[in-house]
Amino acid sequence: MKWGTCFAALAALCLVAADAHAEKAAAGRAQRPGAAQRQDANAWTVGVAGGLLEGTFIRYAADLAKALDDPPNLRVLPMVTFGAVGNVKDLLNLRGVDVAITQADVLDHFRNEEAIPDIANRIQYISPLYNAEVHVYARKEFNSLKDLAGQKVAFNTPGSAANYTGEVIFKRLGVTVQPLLINNAIALEKMRSGEIAAVVHVVGKPNDLFAKFKPEPGFHFLPVEYDAKLSDYYVPATLDAADYPNLIPAGQSVQTVSVPSVLAVYNWKPGSERYRRVARFIEAYFAKFETMQQPPFQPKWQEVNLAGQVPGWTRYKLAEDALAKIRGPEAQAGDQAQLRSQFETFVTARNSGKPPLTESEREALFSAFVKWRGR
Structure with missing residues (x-):
């Protein structure tokens, strides 16, 4: 009898302990997000590589998030990154980057300088975006690009649009300078102190770096004359008084060139998880595109032609299908x-x-x- 009583008491204690453990586990599950919820959130999250805070790319990446974000169906995360060249590197290498904003001329860098195999197939485009204008801001003693020959010129940070496009344009136009890769804010201070001659910034106008900039006596934009050597990717453009009233006198403009920006995507394998994410992103992008052409979104969305082609690039099949669908037979x-x-x-x-x-x-x-x- 005594052994029976002991076994009965032990069994009762085990049941009580099991019940207590079950209640604690249930309470823990109630206090933290469910596994299914976490899985859904990650399953439909798309990372968009934007650019530097002082540039234009990040504003358009933020617009994409603002217009397309629709949890739990789609989560769009804009990322602060290092710009045009860096964004393509991120598409190739970073797990969290599915889409990126870059420029049309950047793919040549990966073909010719980095010799990335099959780059035109691996990196494709969803649509062209706006044109980014080349801004060359110089001290008063310099009146043309040729005057900058041999001088120290800042081309923003490594991987940025100015770093690549700016230097390409100077080389094609035969102007050899001493390039410095430093942040624009630091570069402007060095201009004031006379350490460097000019700052190059490649962004959609008007850009806050110059729009909100207090003019320095004699500092001005230099003209960039359009040349046949620039005919593959670049188009003529102007910087106007309406863009920069503090820097350009009323009624005047400065000739420059611009380069198309591109909404790029990695060519994910059909049926893969990231392919499905990008498919949902593209569907939302085409469905809500007209929303982004209205205030309060960036005004250059109105310039975007979804059906426009990008020389040297291949349009992503999902984007081609979405374009055909909205246009109709x-x-x-x-x-x-x-x-x-x-x-x-x-x-x-x-x-x-x-x-x-x-x-x-x-x-x-x-x-x-x-x-x-x-x-």
């Missing part, structure tokens, strides 16, 4: 008919007095014509 048929009409006019003028083209020659020429019109 009638619009595409109308575009094709218009292209055919333009092509016929082109062929008539080109082949005046020459033997007529065969059907295969005509189709090959039309294909080349379509690609040329796309650019």
